[in-house]
Amino acid sequence: MKRNSLADLVNAVGQIDVISTDVFDTLLLRTSRSERSRIVKGERLFSDLLARHGWHIKADFLADTRFQAQRLAFRELSVRGRAGEVRLVDIISRQLSMLGLPSSLLAERLRIEVQIEKASLVANEPLANILRAHRRAGTRIVAVSDTTLPSEAVSELIQHFHGPDLIDRVYSSADHGLTKRDGDLFPAVAQAENVSPEKMAHIGDDFLADVQAPSAKGIAAYHTPRRPYHRYVRSANGALTEAGRFARRRARAAKATTSSFDNANLFGRYVLGPIVTQFCLLAWLYAVEAEASDKAVLLFCARGGVGIREAFERVLAKLCLPLGMRRENIMISRLVAARAALLTRSDSVVEELDREFRGGVLADVAKALGGRTYELPEIWRRPFSAQQFVTLLFGSSGAEVLADIEKQNALFTRHFRQLVGDADRIILCDTGLYGSTQRLLASGFPEIRVETIQFARSNYKGHSEEHFPKVSGLVVEQNFYSPFNVCSCVLRYWHLVESLFEPAVPSVHLFTENELGQTEANCGDITFGAIDPSVGNHLLSGALAYIEALPANGGAIALQDAEIAWRRLKDAITQPTEAELRCLEVGGRSVDFGRSDVLRVVAPGQNMTFIRKLISVKSQLWREGAIAREFPFLKHALLPMLGSILSLRGLLARQHG
Incomplete structure (x- = not known):
């Protein structure tokens, strides 16, 4: 691939029919001001x-x-995996909808955007002079830009700096839904200009979008990179901007009045309510972008998705947020998805089973996946190994177990395909963290596009991240708690989020067919409206009460409340009072995956020596809660010490990530 210089372009006057030029950092040079x-x-x-x-x-x-x-919007575009572009008009429209502001403000906000751009650009006069020489010789000059701005706005910026006589037409990726970086915009421009690629030239600063992509289409490319220090200066400017926002956020939190809540309903209302609303708004942002480009269905996973769906529907109704996408509750669990993946002999299920059943025996896993106890040969009494389990399952001794797994998977497949219907894109909605259900389900149904949006995404155990491009943590995407991200406090007590959204129904294990030929599961009827997920769940009841109390234009109120609520939640998780211990201790958590074992979130430490109690803290699901309960006098020293250790771990992970 030949790299041409601008000197070559000067010498080519009269030899080219159309010159296309990149706009930002090419025809218009950005100053040190960052995008943020x-x-x-x-x-x-x-x-x-x-x-x-x-x-x-x-x-x-x-x-x-x-x-x-x-x-x-960009995350959804990346997951979509097809050509397209994010449009600023859509971003601003959704911003206005979230905040309860009228759509009539869109034009004013776009005007401000152009105004800011005018103050953050300078004209590239040497390039403009070269283009004018070509234009005088009869060459048509067009601007081609990968940008969220509409063509009219880009044209206004060019005319502001270079006058009205330089560019014949502007092609914006936002308007055409095609990009330079994917290479699809160049053929569209050539067709619109009625010119062959051989009689076209393109100028730009980005090696991928402005050199490799047009060259692959047969267009002569002229690379005009800016010096690296421009990028470093803008990055520094962006960091300073974020530091200022962080400082202001801390100052507002410090000024906010702190309240103590002595019951779970009040804590749910005033702390978790704004946070849940924020999460639902983020889910809406993702879904409405997907809805614009695909025929998608949003499937809320049992069990946690049932509570999420309840909150989500209430937020949409209360804040009058439009979403035509079909929504359904799906009877699924990691166990159910594992059966589907197992029948395809996917590597994903081998890793999942090895993690879940380490220390068990092969027969126990057969019971969990098959759904009953089996009379199996002695070899099935050996310690569990996923690879050996797969070998035995598909051998003669595993025929009975395999038949039950196939029957269960057939019933689930019927349920799944009924929910999918004619949708060409499946978006699961769940609590998080690792996204095992998505990984397994995608392995079991490779012909279906499956992705997941969830509260948080974290590879806290350091396993494969092959499925992470299809899993979006809407609130948190990091592996460990970081002091610079208050939302990451949930990673220090994740079971609180899970229990917040889960109704009092069993995890999905077994499917049956009723007399009408319909698929049912042991969880009972979980279709939207069939059960109230807040029954017996005071935290969720309080959160839903907060949503119901919002005014129709209450998005801005909720987001402002969420900023304070996150600080309160972090304090409650990391330095719980006695009242907060009572509010947030969620009791036992099911081990699940077909097993009946239950883990205590804060296991009692009676009859233990001081040292053994201290050592046992490491194995607790909520370490801070365990310290606060077991060491009421020492907690003021132990909790900050634990916080420092976890913060340091998060910083080191971030540094090496």
Whole structure:
């Protein structure tokens, strides 16, 4: 692949019919201001505009919603795995909807965006002069940009710096739904300009989008990279912007009044309520972007998805958020998905079974997956190994177990395909963390596009991340707690999130067929509206009460409440009071995967010596809760010590990640 220089382009006057030029950092050069800085500045101006109209929303909250809407739009585009582009008009429209602001403000916000861009760019006059020479010789000059901005906005920026006589037409990826980086925009431009690739040239700074992609289409490419220090300066500017936002967030949290909640319902309402609402808003952002490009269905996984669905539907109704995508509750568990993956002999199920049944025997795993006790040869009494289990299962001695697994999988497959219907994209919604259900289900049904959105995504055990591109943690995506991300406090007590959303129904183990030929499961009827997931769950009851109390335009209120709520939750998890211990200790957690074992979140330490109690803290599911309960006088020293250790681990993991 030949790399041409601008000197070669000067000498080619009269030999090219169409020249396409990249816009940002090519025809218009960016200053040291980073994208984050530009967005924050724009939201300050937007906040001022809103205040003049009677809406008082702090610029930082506007920036938060903009960043989230933009992040999830690009995340959805990445998971989609097809050509496309995120459009700024959609990002802003969703931002307005989340905040309960009228759509009529869209044009004003776009105007501010262009205004900020004008203050953050300078003209590349040497390049403009070369293009003008070609234009005088009869060459058509077009601008081609990978950008979220519409063509009209890009054209306005070019004319602001170079006048109206330089560019004949602007091609924006946002308008065409095609990009330079994928290479699809160049043929579209050539067709629109009625020119063959051999009579076209392209200029740009990005090696992939502006050199490799057009060269692959037969277009002569002229590389005009900017010096690396420009990127470093902008990165530093972005870091300073984030540091300022972090400091302001800490200052607001310090000023906020702290309240003590002595019962789970109040804690659920005033702490978990805003957090749950925020999560539901993020799920809506992802779903509405997917809805715009595919015929998708959103499947809420039993059990945790049942509680999520209840909150999600209430948030959509209360805040008047549009979503036409079909939504269903699905009877599924890791055990159910493992059966499907096992029948395809996927490597994913081997790793999953090895992790879940380490220390067990082969016959116990046969019982869990097959659903009953079997009379098996002595070899099945050996210590469990997933590879040996697969070998035995598909051998003669495992025929009875395999037949039951196949029968169970056939019943689930019928249920699954009925829910899928004519959808071409399946989005699971679950609590998290690792995304095992998605990984196993995708292995069992490789012909179906399966992805997952969940509260948090974390590879806290260091296993394979092959499925992570299809799993999105909407609130948290990191492996360990970090002091710089308050939301990561849930990783220190994840069972709280799981128990918050799970109704009092069994995990899905076995399917049957009723007299009407319909598929049923041991969990009972979990279709939306059939059960109330908040029954007996005071934390969820409180969270739902918070949602119901929001006004129709209460998105901004919820997001502002969430900022304070996260600080309160972090304090309650990391330094629990006696009242918070009572509110948040969720009791036993099922080991699941077809087993009846239950783990205590904070196991009692009676009849233990001081040293043994201290050692046992490491194995507790909520270490801070165990310390607060077992060492009421020493907790003021032990809890900060544990916090420092976990913070250091998170920082080291971030450094090496």
